[in-house]
Amino acid sequence: MARMIKVPAWKFTIPRIPSYNPDEPDVFEEMTLQEHLVELTGRIKKMVIGLVAGFIIGAILVRPILDQIVNAAQVEAGLDIRSPSDPITIFFRIALYVAVGITLPNIIYQLVAFLAPGLTRKEKRVLFTSLPFMSLLFIGGVSYAYFFAIPRALDFLSDFLGAYIDWNIDAQETISFYMALMMGLGLSFQLPVIMFVLAKIGIVTPANMRKWRKYAFLGIVFIAAIITPTSDPINLALVAVPLVFLYEIGIVISLLFAKTSLRTATADTVDLSDAAEPAKPAIAEKTPRQAPESETPDDV
Numbered sequence: 001m002a003r004m005i006k007v008p009a010w011k012f013t014i015p016r017i018p019s020y021n022p023d024e025p026d027v028f029e030e031m032t033l034q035e036h037l038v039e040l041t042g043r044i045k046k047m048v049i050g051l052v053a054g055f056i057i058g059a060i061l062v063r064p065i066l067d068q069i070v071n072a073a074q075v076e077a078g079l080d081i082r083s084p085s086d087p088i089t090i091f092f093r094i095a096l097y098v099a100v101g102i103t104l105p106n107i108i109y110q111l112v113a114f115l116a117p118g119l120t121r122k123e124k125r126v127l128f129t130s131l132p133f134m135s136l137l138f139i140g141g142v143s144y145a146y147f148f149a150i151p152r153a154l155d156f157l158s159d160f161l162g163a164y165i166d167w168n169i170d171a172q173e174t175i176s177f178y179m180a181l182m183m184g185l186g187l188s189f190q191l192p193v194i195m196f197v198l199a200k201i202g203i204v205t206p207a208n209m210r211k212w213r214k215y216a217f218l219g220i221v222f223i224a225a226i227i228t229p230t231s232d233p234i235n236l237a238l239v240a241v242p243l244v245f246l247y248e249i250g251i252v253i254s255l256l257f258a259k260t261s262l263r264t265a266t267a268d269t270v271d272l273s274d275a276a277e278p279a280k281p282a283i284a285e286k287t288p289r290q291a292p293e294s295e296t297p298d299d300v
Contacts, residue, residue, distance in 0.1 A: 031117065043110040050103035058098030062091055065098070069174060072151040074158050079171035090171055097179055101142060101186070105135040126200050130193050141189030145182040149238045153181075156234050177229050181239070184227030188243055195250030199258035206254040209247075216247055 031039070070078060081087065100107075109131060116124055158167050198204045209216070224240035225231075 039114060043114045047103070047107050047110050050106045051099050054099030054102040055095050057102060058095035059091075061098055062094045065094055066090075068146075069178060073154050073169055073174060075167065075169065077168075079174055080168050081171050086171060090175060093175055101182075104138060104186075105131070108134065123201075126197060130197055134190055134193050137189040137193060138186045141186035142182045144189075144242065145185040146178070149185065149235075150178055150181055152238060153230070153235045156232070157230065160232075180229050181227065185239065185242075188223065188227065188239070189246060191243060191246045192250035192253055195247070196253050196258055199254035206251055206258070209251045209254060213247075217244060220244055220247065 073079070081090075083089075112127055112131065116127075119127065195204075195209060199206055199209070220243045221236070221240050224236050224243065227239050228235045
């Protein structure tokens with residue numbers, strides 16, 4: 001009689017924010033090297049499963065994405081290629097980029113969950129609370145690049161010296177242009193979350209963020225120049241201006257939700273615990289009573 005094959009059940013659990021009680025001491029989970037390797041293997045498997053599912057979705061979306069790129073690049077005859085293998089390479093590149101973009105929140109969560117045993121309850125709470133906002137900001141940055149920044153940039157570049165240049169752009173270079181701006185803006189849009197976490201941990205205060213504003217703007221322009229594949233000021237402004245607004249939003253969020261840092265709260269808890277302990281009465285040291293010196297024959 002044939003045996004039935006048992007399919008392992010996949011149980012989906014919604015991650016919950018760890019509870020925090022300031023009166024309870026933090027207990028770190030001690031794990032052996034083998035347990036760490038087993039945990040890491042499980043996290044990597046979940047990442048790979050997510051990437052495979054995302055790759056299937058990306059393969060379905062390759063042709064609509066290419067239609068959008070061709071329309072934004074204003075090339076009616078299509079993108080140029082240099083090698084006979086470029087079409088299949090472009091197909092897999094786009095599908096893989098879409099898979100990474102879709103599953104990036106899951107990848108970040110798996111990494112954070114692997115490192116979570118070494119964090120305190122307060123640090124876990126701050127970190128897990130920030131994860132949904134990180135995902136939303138990443139999606140917002142990628143969407144801004146795909147639907148607004150890149151079409152405006154290509155429109156400007158296609159008309160620049162149009163009377164002297166035949167606008168037939170290479171497919172591989174165009175895909176790289178798209179991916180550089182999309183991933184760069186998606187990661188750069190994490191700026192408010194990074195500022196909030198730094199303020200909550202106690203590394204930087206909101207007052208210092210306002211004080212260092214001009215240096216931060218200079219750094220934003222430098223980062224925008226790295227993200228932007230071209231050297232023209234139009235594309236630089238399309239990247240730098242949103243980051244300036246996000247920096248100001250990060251200052252406001254830090255002022256509202258990070259008034260008390262984790263270091264300050266920990267120090268106050270320690271001070272209160274020391275003050276709550278009753279003062280122990282000082283014990284007077286008993287000095288041994290010296291016996292009177294006996295008279296010697298010389299004194300007499």
